[in-house]
Amino acid sequence: MKNISDLLTRLFSYRMRALVKKEFDQIGRDRRLQISLILPPVLQLTLFGFALSASVSNVRLAVVDDSRTPESRELISTLTESKSFKLAGYYSSVNQLGDAVSRGNADAGVVVPYDYARSLARQRPTTVQFLLNATNANTADISRAYAQGVIQTYNAGLAQQGIRVHAQPAAASDLARRGQVQLQPAFIFNPGLVDSWFIVTGVLGLLLILNSSIVASAAMVREREAGTIEQLLMSPASTTEIIIAKITPLFLLLSLMMFAAIAVIKVVFGVPFHGSFFLLIGAGCLCILSGISIGTVIATFSKSAQQAQLTSFFINPPLSSLSGALNPVEAMPKWLQPLTVFNPVHHFATIVRGTMLKGGGFMDVWQNFVGLLLFTIALVSLSIWRFRKQLS
Amino acid sequence: MRRIVAQARKELTQIVRDWRTLALALILPVVMLMLLSAGLSLTVNDLPIVVQDFDGSPASANFIDAFRASITFHVVAWPVGKSAEEALSSNAARAVLIIPPHFGRDLARGVNTPVQIMMDASDANTAKLVAGDATQVAAAFNQQMSSATQAAPVQAAMRLWFNPGLSSKKFYGPGVFVLAISMFPPLLAALAMAKEGEQKTILQVYVSSISAHEFLLGKIFAFMAVALGEALVMSSLLFTYFGLALAGDPTPLIIATILYTFCVATFGTMIGATIPNQVAAMQAVALGGFLLVFLLSGLMFPIQNIPIGLRWISNFVWGRYYIEIVRDALLQGGGWPAVWYKVIFIGLIGSTFYTLAWRGMRKMQVKA
Numbered sequence: 001m002k003n004i005s006d007l008l009t010r011l012f013s014y015r016m017r018a019l020v021k022k023e024f025d026q027i028g029r030d031r032r033l034q035i036s037l038i039l040p041p042v043l044q045l046t047l048f049g050f051a052l053s054a055s056v057s058n059v060r061l062a063v064v065d066d067s068r069t070p071e072s073r074e075l076i077s078t079l080t081e082s083k084s085f086k087l088a089g090y091y092s093s094v095n096q097l098g099d100a101v102s103r104g105n106a107d108a109g110v111v112v113p114y115d116y117a118r119s120l121a122r123q124r125p126t127t128v129q130f131l132l133n134a135t136n137a138n139t140a141d142i143s144r145a146y147a148q149g150v151i152q153t154y155n156a157g158l159a160q161q162g163i164r165v166h167a168q169p170a171a172a173s174d175l176a177r178r179g180q181v182q183l184q185p186a187f188i189f190n191p192g193l194v195d196s197w198f199i200v201t202g203v204l205g206l207l208l209i210l211n212s213s214i215v216a217s218a219a220m221v222r223e224r225e226a227g228t229i230e231q232l233l234m235s236p237a238s239t240t241e242i243i244i245a246k247i248t249p250l251f252l253l254l255s256l257m258m259f260a261a262i263a264v265i266k267v268v269f270g271v272p273f274h275g276s277f278f279l280l281i282g283a284g285c286l287c288i289l290s291g292i293s294i295g296t297v298i299a300t301f302s303k304s305a306q307q308a309q310l311t312s313f314f315i316n317p318p319l320s321s322l323s324g325a326l327n328p329v330e331a332m333p334k335w336l337q338p339l340t341v342f343n344p345v346h347h348f349a350t351i352v353r354g355t356m357l358k359g360g361g362f363m364d365v366w367q368n369f370v371g372l373l374l375f376t377i378a379l380v381s382l383s384i385w386r387f388r389k390q391l392s
Numbered sequence: 393m394r395r396i397v398a399q400a401r402k403e404l405t406q407i408v409r410d411w412r413t414l415a416l417a418l419i420l421p422v423v424m425l426m427l428l429s430a431g432l433s434l435t436v437n438d439l440p441i442v443v444q445d446f447d448g449s450p451a452s453a454n455f456i457d458a459f460r461a462s463i464t465f466h467v468v469a470w471p472v473g474k475s476a477e478e479a480l481s482s483n484a485a486r487a488v489l490i491i492p493p494h495f496g497r498d499l500a501r502g503v504n505t506p507v508q509i510m511m512d513a514s515d516a517n518t519a520k521l522v523a524g525d526a527t528q529v530a531a532a533f534n535q536q537m538s539s540a541t542q543a544a545p546v547q548a549a550m551r552l553w554f555n556p557g558l559s560s561k562k563f564y565g566p567g568v569f570v571l572a573i574s575m576f577p578p579l580l581a582a583l584a585m586a587k588e589g590e591q592k593t594i595l596q597v598y599v600s601s602i603s604a605h606e607f608l609l610g611k612i613f614a615f616m617a618v619a620l621g622e623a624l625v626m627s628s629l630l631f632t633y634f635g636l637a638l639a640g641d642p643t644p645l646i647i648a649t650i651l652y653t654f655c656v657a658t659f660g661t662m663i664g665a666t667i668p669n670q671v672a673a674m675q676a677v678a679l680g681g682f683l684l685v686f687l688l689s690g691l692m693f694p695i696q697n698i699p700i701g702l703r704w705i706s707n708f709v710w711g712r713y714y715i716e717i718v719r720d721a722l723l724q725g726g727g728w729p730a731v732w733y734k735v736i737f738i739g740l741i742g743s744t745f746y747t748l749a750w751r752g753m754r755k756m757q758v759k760a
Contacts, residue, residue, distance in 0.1 A: 032671075032672070047683070047687055047702075048687065050698065051687040052687065052692060052693050053697040053698070054434055054697070055516070055697055056520075056694075075546070101553060101724075102553075102554075102725060102730065103729060104716075104720075104724070120545060120546075125544070125547055126546060126547070127547045127548075127549050128549070129548075129549045129551060130548055130549065130550050130551065132550065132551065133554060134554055134555040135554050135562075135719060135723045136563050136694070137434075137435045137559060137562075137563055138517065138521070140552055140555070142517075142520055144524070144550050144552075145521075145523070145524025145527065147550070148524075148528070148531075148548055148550075151547070151548045152544075154546060155544040155546055158546070159545075180504045180505075180538070181455065181507050181534055182504050182505065182506045182530075183508075183527055183530040184507065184508045185508075185509050185526065185527075186508055187513035187523075188477065188480055188510050188511060188513060189480070189512060189513050189514045190513035190516055190519070193513055193516040195697075197514065197516070198515045198516060198517070201514075305670075305671045306583070306670040306674065309671060309674050310412050310416060310674075313420065314415075314416075314420065317423070320431075321427045321428045321431025322427060322430075326692070327431065328518050330436040330437070330439055330518075331433040331434055331436045331560070332431060332433065333430050336427075336431075350483065353514050354481065357514040358480065358514060360482065363482075364482040
């Protein structure tokens with residue numbers, strides 16, 4: 001008890017305030033640090049949010065129509081009238097169509113067989129071939145679903161016109177007919193399927209951790225670069241005071257950045273906010289703390305700002321790519337998926353999506369919250385230990 | 393020529409001296425290729441889904457088995473009493489399949505029966521993939537259950553070209569390969585050039601007999617060598633771990649690679665010459681090399697999806713053309729007819745960088 005009250009009085013002591021003021025002044029004089037506090041949230045959020053969209057529309061469709069009948073033209077116009085496909089041109093042979101796809105003049109091709117109309121008239125099933133450029137697996141997968149959807153709708157239209165197909169007309173009797181399963185998809189939490197909601201909620205975590213670590217390492221290493229750390233040591237302030245005084249202004253400014261970023265997410269991208277605001281802010285503060293700690297640890301290993309930045313090149317790519325911030329964790333190889341448990345960005349992204357989009361409470365994301373908390377505690381202790389070691 | 397070689401040798405010696413830069417040049421590109429290509433993939437499999445079966449008939453069990461058999465899904469247990477939305481909001485499942493009562497009876501009576509699949513669309517792309525796959529599973533189930541008498545009149549046969557296994561590794565591997573080459577060699581080049589300005593060693597260069605072009609070319613050749621080395625190391629990984637192979641004429645790829653290494657080495661040198669401060673130069677390269685090539689080059693998502701206001705920038709992004717060339721050479725095999733103008737663009741952008749670097753160097757004397 002005495003320890004705590006002792007700590008509290010020290011926290012609000014004159015010396016402490018003076019140290020904090022010194023740090024604020026130093027940040028106030030550092031133009032580059034200020035820019036890196038304001039510019040990244042706005043620039044990165046908007047750039048990532050607008051530029052990264054996986055949606056598939058206007059797939060350029062090349063057509064080989066061997067049938068050249070009203071029926072085949074109807075099928076083609078059904079395909080190209082949908083928002084998913086647009087006509088890239090007619091080709092006279094499959095070879096030419098193949099060339100067009102491999103040169104990148106078209107993304108997909110459709111081949112209507114010469115006996116298309118005849119088969120339909122004779123009530124025999126007919127096969128239309130789709131050729132998809134599958135270089136991009138995701139786009140190919142989605143356009144395949146589109147094509148199948150259009151064909152299904154087309155079939156339903158044919159059925160209404162009374163065109164049914166009887167492969168074995170003799171066996172056809174309505175008694176043998178079985179019902180069909182009609183799958184009705186419902187998209188929960190994001191019925192408009194807006195891509196940017198997923199991206200910006202992920203980028204928020206990246207922003208908090210990476211930006212905090214960059215800003216913190218720059219601020220920490222400067223004292224060392226300038227050689228003023230010895231002067232700090234000679235002052236009556238204890239190491240704990242020095243560390244707290246260093247962290248406080250950074251933490252306050254980065255929290256401001258967090259609010260600005262959340263405002264951009266809310267206003268520019270129109271992401272709904274269904275859940276607890278305090279849960280999000282709490283998780284965000286933990287994120288900032290772990291970011292600052294990562295930056296401090298980097299700074300203690302580097303002699304100059306240049307070295308600190310180079311070192312962060314080794315830490316940031318794995319931290320951001322194995323986080324599930326920009327893509328689903330399930331898309332990663334199986335052996336990499338467990339590693340996301342050790343990534344604060346992953347926990348934070350899950351919390352942000354849980355609170356903002358899904359409207360979940362603490363009980364829904366408590367595992368991620370505890371994970372993030374454990375990480376923050378571990379990182380903060382590590383950074384204090386490294387900083388003390390550096391000072392002594 | 394002798395002076396150019398000497399300059400290049402001096403640069404390479406300086407790289408080898410610092411372990412951080414050496415690791416940055418050799419190890420980091422490989423690590424990035426492995427991690428990022430995995431970390432960018434969007435196609436999922438083995439997604440957890442919850443099934444709420446209100447029917448409990450043999451027919452519904454069959455239908456659930458169809459979902460169990462699909463590689464996209466795995467069915468996880470969920471308490472009957474809890475609501476379906478809870479499974480989604482607590483991240484226990486990505487989708488919930490709800491089978492209504494009378495499912496089996498309706499099917500047997502020949503009545504169409506609705507089955508709802510609720511998807512967590514907070515990730516819109518995955519939700520679309522899940523919807524597509526679930527529809528296919530249901531269609532296959534219908535096909536299997538119905539007699540041959542009621543086949544759909546028009547059937548779609550899908551052929552997937554260039555990447556029939558729909559492996560995202562093969563798409564992102566080449567992209568990350570380009571990203572790594574666009575990032576690390578220019579970073580080293582910018583650091584080396586900015587250092588000359590920061591430590592005023594540029595003045596020694598001015599008083600020596602080496603000309604500006606010789607000096608620049610010596611530097612650029614050194615970092616081209618670094619970039620080509622990285623390209624060799626990474627492409628061996630592409631051909632083994634990523635399972636890629638040359639799909640056609642390799643000459644466009646070879647020529648484009650040489651031009652592109654020139655382009656990125658010159659970009660770094662240009663930044664270093666205009667910003668004689670190592671930290672600031674590094675940030676500028678990170679912005680140009682990483683942000684532009686990562687976001688506006690079609691590396692991860694198609695360029696057509698970028699809003700018009702930003703899309704025009706991608707015409708000037710050097711990495712965009714090289715990504716398209718590499719993907720063409722390793723997957724599509726379109727050869728020269730498909731990519732000739734992209735090779736020219738890379739050359740043009742590279743020579744623009746060279747001119748700017750040369751002009752920047754003339755001003756370095758004033759700054760130093």
